[in-house]
Amino acid sequence: MSVPKLTHLNVAIRQSNQNQYNKYIAAGLLTTALTISLIPSAYAQQSSSSQLTQSQYFDIPAQALSRSITDLAEHTGLHIILTPGQLDGLQGQAVKGNMSTKQALDTLLKHTNVVYQIDSDNLLSLEVIKANNAQSVELDQLSITGDWLSNVDQGTVHTFPGARNRLTQEEIEKSGASSLSEAFRKIPGVQVRVPAESYGGNHALSIGVRGLQSRFSEKSTILLDGMPLSFAPYGQPHLSIAPTALGNLASIDVVKGGSSVRYGPQNVGGIINFVTPKITEETTSRLRLKSETAIDAGEQNFLGQVSASASGKLNEDTGLAVFYSGSHGEGYRENSDEDIDDLLVKGEVWLSDTESLDGHLRYYKGKTKIPGGLNPQEYASDPWQSRYDYNHFKGDRTEGRIRYINDLSDAQQFEIQAYAANTFRGYGLQFNPDSRQRYDEWDREYNVFGIEPRFSQLLYIGDTDHEVSVGYRFIKEEADIERYRWNNFAAGAAPRSVTGVLRSVDSAGTTAHAAFIDDKISMGDWRITPGVRFEDVTVFRHSKVRKNNENDFRNERHYNEVLPSLSVAYLMSPATTLFSNYSTSFGTLQHLQLSDTERNTLKPEIAKTIEVGGRYNKDNLSAEMTLFNINFDNQLQYDDGLEYHVNKGETQHYGVELGASYAFPNTGVSVYGNLAYTQAEFRDGDLKGKELPYYSNVVTNLGMEYQTGRWTWNLDNYSQTSQYADNENTDDLTVNSNTYYTGKLPSFSLWNTRISYQFNPSNQDNIIAFGVKNLFNEDYYSLSGPDQPYGAGISKGAPTTAYVELDMKF
Secondary structure (H helix, E strand, O other), rough: OOOOOHHHHHHHHHHOOOOOOHHHHHHHHHHHHHHHHOOOOOOOOHHHHHOOOOOOOEEEEEHHHHHHHHHHOOOOOOOOOOOOOOOOOEOOOOEEEOHHHHHHHHHHHHHEEEEEEEEEOOOEEEEEEEEHHHHHHHHHHOOOOOOOOOOOOOOHHHHHOOOOOEEHHHHHHOOOOOOOOHHOOOOOEEEEOOOOOOOOOOOOOEEEEEEEEOHHOOOEEEEEEEEEOEEEEOOOOOOOOOOOOOHOOOEEEOOOOOOOOOOOOOOOOOOOEEEEOOOOOOOOEEOOOEEEOOOOOOOOOOEEEEEEEEEEEEEEOEEEEEEEEEEEEOOOOOOOOOEEEEEEEEEEEEEOOEEEEEEEEEEEEEEEOOOOOHHHHHHHHHHOOOOOOEEEEEEEEEEEEEEEEEEEEEEEEEEEEEEEEEEEEEEEEEEEEOOOOOEEEEEEEEEEEEEEEEEEEEEEEEEEEEEEEEEEEEEEEEEEEEEEEEEOOOOOOOHHEEEEEOEEEEEEEEEEEEEEEEEEEEEEOEEEEEEEEEEEEEEEEEEEEOOOOEEEEEEEEEEEEEEEEEEEEEEEEEEEEEEEEEEEEEEEEHHHHHHOOOOOOOOEEEEEEEEEEEEEEEEEEEEEEEEEEEEEEEEEEOOOOOEEEEEEEEEEEEEEEEEEEEEEEOOEEEEEEEEEEEEEEOOOOOOOOEEEEOOOOEEEEEEEEEEOOOEEEEEEEEEEEEEEOOOOOOOEEEEOOOOOEEOEEOOOOEEEEEEEEEOOOOOOEEEEEEEOOOOOOOEOOOOOOOOOEOOOOOOOOOOOOEEEEEEOOO
């Protein structure tokens, strides 16, 4: 089976947008906004049954149930009669997100011992039941969860049986983050690689979870609205092109444990789902502008960012939204130009009261310069300069996703989604000029197609209820990979001043089948979910040119694994959840990890993770703690002598993650903090006892917020301890063979502040804000490491940076 390709569409887009792309985006957004705004708002009233099943947006905080139920009734058009004191002393759960009226009521009344009934005249009646009948009634009102990543709110996170953190758009904006890398610093257990080689550009994302390898985030399964975001989930699970812009996200959902049975393949570093904004019920438009520049140090360049959207209902059954986010300008170093555009179109339609169809089309393109590292003399002279005038990145991605959901009954749900993507990624990088004059370009193009059906069934067996889900995924990947090289050009001259050679040509591909079954069992206050995932993967590499010569060597491997998991949550009270889980992760061989000279026998990476933890959330206080241990077998690393990858053995990662927040009543002051302690080390071989590179033992976040009138002030701190740049744990800054940089990177601590003002006290969405990042101009840097000769050297961290932003909703 060949992959359904978006190649022709992508090529046409590339050819037509060279000079007109930004104009087209602006014209398209304006046209869409005007079209949506002119659609008549008066439609026939929905039927009673349609009201209960149609999805709409709710935002009801946790508060007295009598107030919450009244707010919900007004929002949905239901009529309600309450007797005096009927709901006294009862607390309603928070209801936030797109959902049906039935789902909203089920969420609101969870753990309250209150049941409801709605008659044909939309009259809502409530009854408070006795405690000994509460469990059986709660079972009667259970609704199917289905997709674990959809309609997530703080209530979902609170009861989840594993470590899970959700970063909202509001939290991202208050932190002043201008990139995904900056945003991830707020999540405990997630570490971001300081700029080095191509890692720090906003076109790429390099994060490591719990001490795992951070280079291009390859140890985590990263999704966008449930669709794989890496350009080849099995064969190249990298984000050397991270094709999503921060401005097009509503939240970032990081699930570190308890979900591996559903999502894979490489999930030892958790599941990270980028969530785009919901299509709104009312017609809305948003425009957000931001500009930042380094002050007092660094290059005084400006980086501008714009996000714009138009969203609304075309009629009672159909919604449409258009989102654009762009980043253009220069960074704080020479050769740090950036041009990134991300255009997303989302749609949804209700085919009937129980059937819906949704999906998106997206085009992303990025073009950046990469300043690279400096040698010690250059760094001492001017750390903001660049010696790599030709290092650059260019790439684009065209993707489409469609999903069909059918609520077959109150106890059955069927879902199927399909997606296809074409991704092109090109790097041009110069070898360390202190060693030789060499410049290489890597061009890679990937086509991926996937289809994922799932069926969920509620069952009632004795005093337990079960949500049994079975699912399947098929993925087909095809890749074309080329590398060009220019050697021995004069120092300071353009690499193309000499004749280049075609260094290597490969075609590669993957055919992967995965299936899972899990059973979420509810027994009183216990939630127990056993599950198992099956992976069957065939991956190949066909080397056609190797080291300038014809090769014609094909290396193919087939792998299958059975991956069990078990998660347990104990709902001790509405405020307290205790959890534990065990999961198994599988990482197949990537395309270029297969040798191009011999059929090297490699074992896939296998990781076993255990978590134990708990959460508390009541009134103004929330807290969480997670203990974790990961045993990682068959770690793959490149062997310079053999010139291909080999299994290096076992590593162990263990530690604790802590977090807490508190809002002081009637003061407008709230505080938060989190801490992650991680120990990650080799457990066998020559490196036994050595720590893994590019992670810190301790990472902390602290922050506070003060609100008064229309003003909001935020102050936060990010700190990390020192880390090694190589497996051998070299302490002193060392340059090996005039090429490779190793040593111990210093710890650092960054303070950021932001103040915002609301234009209208009744509308919190229209604001102007000013902020400063790295308030005290902390000095920090990174090293390119022992295996990266391209763009090698010392890379300076960001200096004090000021920004101003304007955010308007219409």
